[in-house]
Amino acid sequence: MTKRVDLFALSALPAVLYLLVIYAVPLLMLLTRSVTGAEGLTLAPYTAFLSDAFNWQIIANTLRVAGLVTLTCLVIGYPVAFALSWARGLAQAVLLLSIILPLSVGVVVKAFAWQIVLKRDGVVTAALMATGLFEEPPRLLFTETGLVLGAANVFLPFMILPIYSVAKLVDPRLTEAGATLGATPWKRFARITWPLTLPGVISGIAFTFSLSVSMYVIPSLLIGDRFQTLATLTGRSFLLMRNEALGSATAVLLLALAVAVVVGSTWFARRLGRAA
């Protein structure tokens, strides 16, 4: 028994070392940098940042966009994950490939592609005009809507795949049993399918949210500099403003917020699952 445990511990060692050296140490350095002033320990970078109302707007931007991207991915991705788990043979292979293959395309390429799709004479605008609901072409590129649409497209696989991995394990007999017990389709979903797929939903949310809260390239290309998020501000502080204290502080804030939201939503979703 002890031997087995030792072996497990040993097999995790490379990963632990790797993460320690290239992730934990720099993170610690970043944290240290953010609380070190000219006269030793200080919280000045944080107080300075948080006392500015404009910066609160940036935090709000970051959380709102990440939240909307996550929500969009969930609404679009959940049914897709189920289609994937029901599909068989060729259909499943094609579906799976069409979800995984886009991951091999760089984010920069995808963001540029979305610029073309979203521009004033692009296909989305043309389609929206064709519905007859719009008097004039709606502006999409360089708007928050465009940003959410583009980012959701990039992060969608990270929502679909965790849900799929759980959905395919849910026994279809369970919903049949629910039906024979008199549960309507909606109740079968709410009381059987949803709670059983919740673990997948939680990891999907955790993936998508942490990716979209810290995205840098996509907002830069789809909305530009006038829309700041914590990630773009961190980049600017280091690259343009040469303000390492500010950059370190916003980076730590971003990390803290992302972790808080992911842990919080996990806790909340678990509670919701238990209540249903």
Next chain:
Amino acid sequence: MTAFLDIAGAEKGFGATRVLGGVDLAVARGEFVSLLGPSGCGKTTLLRIVAGLLRPDRGHVRLDGEDITRRPPHKRDVGVVFQSYALFPHLNVAENVAFGLRAQGTGKAESAAAVDRFLTLVQLGHLADRPVSALSGGQQQRVAVARALAVRPKLLLLDEPFSALDRKLREGMQIELRRLLRELGTTAIFVTHDQEEALTMSDRIAVMHGGAIEHLGTPEEVYSRPATPFALEFVGLSSRLPGRVVESMNGLLMVETPLGRLRAPGSFLPGSPVLLAVRPERIRVGGTGEGNAVLAPLTDVVFQGARVQMHFAGADGLPLLAEVSELPSGHLRPGAELPLHWAVRDMLVYPAPDRAAVA
């Protein structure tokens, strides 16, 4: 009398394969009917059609005077105990049993009382708060039964509910379930491939083969007078002999077989090829008696506790099987020729089946 459950001309195919070919079945209120047959005979398909989990290509299902053919499963009042039990893994025992009641909008207090009652009925009251994964197979099966019964369905369908249990447990639970359903007056259809299970539990048995019901009758009828060679072969053991009718008079046949001329009840044109059969416990070994008599060498004696099986080799290598409660006295070694005899009325006669159908 109109039947409580009336299935008329139910047909179902998947792609080019016809799984169910126009099945009729009428079940009276409170009756326990088994669908007995090998895998692929269409019994589970028929069950799923009654539950509303499958839609028949043709035909009708009427329950308690209402046509429910096109009604979705949640509006049917038909409970199902699944082969895999299909218990909800995220709910505990009591929550599983309460599921149907809560889904149908029964109040908390009322459903709690019903959960208590049904868990007590299946003797699981003490496990109400356990997660279902902590239960044994037999306990899970009882939870599945309690869950299906708690909503008081008009009809209960059971899809091989005992197949995952070991033999000893299974026999106890069969009798227990039968008693429970009788007490509650629940009408039930029971799918099984286990003939003993069907004989033990049923008011009537429908022997299914190739998407059709071959014989519908009480366990006694199905066992002692199977309607077709398939029903004969599927339920119980028998010795079978091919033959040709040489004489037919007043409902009595004289049939030429490899074992000599045998008499049998029935009416066939002289010259017709027939299949004769006799149940092993109808054959008496040794002594003399009325009816059909043959002399055959003993090949094997198999002691089975309460019964002893004696295998004989008839002419042309046709195996003959006799089952006795006590070994006849005398020297019984393989090769010994013994007289066998059985009553004419115990001889079963069928038109000779096609070769393909027998194999």
